[in-house]
Amino acid sequence: NAGVTQTPKFQVLKTGQSMTLQCAQDMNHEYMSWYRQDPGMGLRLIHYSVGAGITDQGEVPNGYNVSRSTTEDFPLRLLSAAPSQTSVYFCASSYSGGAGNTIYFGEGSWLTVV
């Protein structure tokens, strides 16, 4: 099973460039989310979606945009990259909300903005 697939694995951007991190899951999960992970900061929620056509902001949404046109895909767009967006990005999915719900993570995307 593929699970949660993120691309690209590594990316270097120049300040001001835009790009899209792709995320796809093949488990028919309704819930999908994007986190960023910085040293000593744990995982911080950027945006999330509870179903196709429904998205909402998390803790650190500024500079990022998302859409959810299908159940499977949840791309994260960086509108104008800044060095502060250098981080590791994780996409995650789960079947639904509620206690005991397992969250599955992708392997991460390492982004450097110079």
Added chain:
Amino acid sequence: TQLLEQSPQFLSIQEGENLTVYCNSSSVFSSLQWYRQEPGEGPVLLVTVVTGGEVKKLKRLTFQFGDARKDSSLHITAAQPGDTGLYLCAGPSGGSYIPTFGRGTSLIVHP
């Protein structure tokens, strides 16, 4: 935002030692989860605790949920190098189950 504070932030021990890491909050959680993250990979769920006072065991790992459902602990007996990783606790935030994570405890077990 319901905050989860984890301690210690770093832990470096020898193989065979026991250790406990903590996850604390001032808020009540309906459930808490523990994840382990190895270098270069995404977090993987270890356990979910949902009942106050609950104790769950996973081989050498023992997880406990506080009676008041505000805290949790993870105890590892006879740690092994394979236990090395970042241990994260997470709990639901808001109406939907989109979890908030603690900052994690980075564990290194030396052979």
